Amino acid sequence: DQQVKQNSPSLSVQEGRISILNCDYTNSMFDYFLWYKKYPAEGPTFLISISSIKDKNEDGRFTVFLNKSAKHLSLHIVPSQPGDSAVYFCAASENGGSQGNLIFGKGTKLSVKP
């Protein structure tokens, strides 16, 4: 039973356009959500997070939206750059972002074409 689902294995967008990566979850106890980016042969790198008390968090080109009623979150990257090409993982936690374990989705591979 997958508690965090990323249903799109891959996404291709043109440089300068918006990239939208989606994530759904099933566990209503999750209260903290994170996005990580992973390049080949490297560990995941933290991108942005959001607490369940918010519905939006923005950091530069990255914005995460949370819709608790739909148990859905999305990561928007605007504008997309070729260096954004990587695998993006959505993750969730029941204990806030600083404790306990994270449950990860399977990832979405983003390709940004020049």
Next chain:
Amino acid sequence: DTGVSQNPRHKITKRGQNVTFRCDPISEHNRLYWYRQTLGQGPEFLTYFQNEAQLEKSRLLSDRFSAERPKGSFSTLEIQRTEQGDSAMYLCASGGIYGYTFGSGTRLTVV
């Protein structure tokens, strides 16, 4: 702050052998996590330390797996009697107030 360091980066071992991986966390982080990632999957939680205390273990962590964190600093993950299904990337992360920092991982190949 030199980040989370994992050694070795790669390990090839024969089935049935024991292997040990090391993780050096960010020095001021008192939480340390081990995850495993296989091809096409996201990282899966294995175990978690708060200082030297192992607070949580996943059911993925079979009896052949053992993790330690003596003195609350570096951690080791040992796999005994390796099986081909153990082939994966083993990721270590350390946690501060605002979330995790992952190391680059140890890629284990069991032949």
